[in-house]
Amino acid sequence: MSQSNYKLIYFNARGRAEHIRFIFAYAGVDYQDERIPREKWSELKKQMPFGMVPVLEIDGKKIDQSNAIARHLAQKFGLTGKDEMEALQCDALVDTLGDLKQVLWQLRTExxxxxxxxxxxxxxxETIPFYLSKFEKIVAENNGFSVGDSITWCDFVFAVSLENFEAIFGKSSLDYYPGLKALKNKIYALPSIAEWVTKRPHTES
Known part of the structure; x- marks a missing residue:
């Protein structure tokens, strides 16, 4: 069976697309990383299914929603855990982390x-200690992973989110959460991820 042709469409930013790029990098799968210039967005927005990005084109078919895209790729490349329960735990943690990111976004846009x-x-x-202490406990229970005892797409979502967290609150902001910090560092030390991080365009977010 021939491999699908992928094109990931997003802005020149990490944002809501970086965990998808991590999945591609880790899986060793080629894709077109199309980065939309901000000045062209109003023109290209009409071409997106719901006027939002990221969008993944699979053999020309446009699919939106970042976590739906990531979940599909994770299923395809074996990154959803060992069984249905681990796959469910991945989904639950990613959605919970999304709740926290929404609160952080409200801060950034105030x-x-x-x-x-x-x-x-x-x-x-209140908010950050509540979430991060629970995430810290989960990582400790899973021997340094977010789910199970091996790498899942959830680890990529956490690693990218924690990088952004440090960018907002400073490098020392994870010192109280050594398990989360170790998880982030472990993911960024993976050869395929380290190679991607070295060559990716430098962006502020």
Missing amino acids: TDPIKKEERKAKLMR
Whole structure:
């Protein structure tokens, strides 16, 4: 059976597409990494299924939603865990991490300086410790992985998210969560991921 032709369409950013790029890198699968210039987005937006990216073209068929794309590729390349329960745990953790990322996005997009500081204080005092302490416990129970005892696509989602977390809150922000920090470092040390990180375009986010 011939391999599908893939084209990943997103902005010149890590954002919501980087864990998909990690899956391709780890699986050793070629794809076209199409990065849309911001000035062309209004024109190209109409060509996307729901006017959003990332979009993955599979043999010319456009599919949207970043985690649906990642889940499909993970299933195809054997990255959903050893059984249905581990696959379910991957889905649950990715969605839970998405809840936290939504709160962080609200902080990043807050324009009122006073409200922004209030949001940040609450995040640092309550929200972030709540989530990260639970994630830390899960990683400890799984011998350094997010699910099971081997690499899944969930680990890539965590690694990329933790890189962004450090970018927002500083390199020392994960010092209280050594398991999560070790997971991130382990994923970035994988030869295929390290090679991708070395050659990927430098972006702020």
